[in-house]
C-alpha cells in the first residue's frame with residue numbers, strides 16, 4: 001500500500017448520500033475544508049423536502065433517484081459516480097450534520113501516507129462522550145455489542161462499524177464489489193467486511209458526535225432489523241469469505 005507518491009495534493013471526492021437533509025445539508029457542506037476537496041457529489045434518494053434545491057444552490061454535483069432506493073442503494077450511486085472521476089480518495093459524509101466535517105483532513109491523512117486504505121470517524125471514544133453528544137442508550141449499547149461481535153469475527157479492534165463519516169482510497173474501493181451489496185443500512189457493514197476479506201487496512205480517528213432529531217432517522221424496529229442483518233452478514237462471511245458479496 002504505497003504512499004500516494006508524486007502527488008503533492010491527492011484528488012479527493014466527497015460523496016453525500018442524502019434523504020430529506022434540507023435542514024442540515026448547508027451546515028454540513030460549510031464545514032468541509034474546500035481547499036482539500038476537488039468535488040462534492042450529492043445523490044438524492046427521492047427526498048420530499050428541499051434537499052435538491054439546496055444542493056443545487058450550493059453548486060454540488062447532484063444525481064437523483066426517481067424513487068427511494070434506500071441508504072445502501074444511495075451509496076452505490078455515490079461511489080459509482082465518484083470513481084468515474086478517477087479520484088485518489090473518496091470521503092463519505094452524511095449530510096445530517098451528525099459528524100464534524102472539519103475533521104476531513106485528519107480523516108484522510110493516514111490514507112495519503114499509505115498507512116491505511118480505509119479510515120472511519122468513530123463516534124465512540126468513550127461512553128460518556130457518546131452520551132454527552134446525545135447518542136441514546138438504546139443505540140449505544142447495541143452498537144457496542146455489534147462492534148464487539150464484529151471485532152471478534154473480523155479480527156479487528158475498531159471502536160465502531162456504524163459511522164457515516166468514512167474515507168476510502170479509490171484503489172481499495174475499486175476492489176470492493178459494492179454494486180452487489182445491500183440497498184439497506186447493512187451496506188455499511190458489508191463494505192467493511194469486504195475490506196477485511198480483501199486484506200485492506202482499516203483505521204479510525206475519534207470524532208465528536210451530535211445527536212438531534214434531524215441527525216437520526218433510524219427507528220427502534222429498523223435498528224433491530226439492521227442488527228439482525230449485520231449478524232447474518234457476519235455469518236455469510238465466516239462460511240464464505242471468498243463469496244461474491246465480499247470479493248470481486
Ligand SMILES: Nc1nc2c(ncn2[C@@H]2O[C@H](COP(=O)(O)OP(=O)(O)OP(=O)(O)O)[C@@H](O)[C@H]2O)c(=O)[nH]1
Nearest residue numbers: 017018019045070071074094095096215216217218
Ligand atoms: N434513512 C435514510 N437515510 C438515507 C437514505 N439515503 C440516504 N440517507 C442519508 O443517510 C444518513 C443516514 O441516516 P441516519 O438515520 O442518521 O442513520 P445513522 O446516522 O446511521 O444512525 P443514527 O445513529 O441514528 O444517526 C442521512 O444523512 C440521510 O440523509 C435513505 O434511503 N434512508
Ligand SMILES: [Mg+2]
Nearest residue numbers: 096098215216
Ligand atoms: Mg445520523
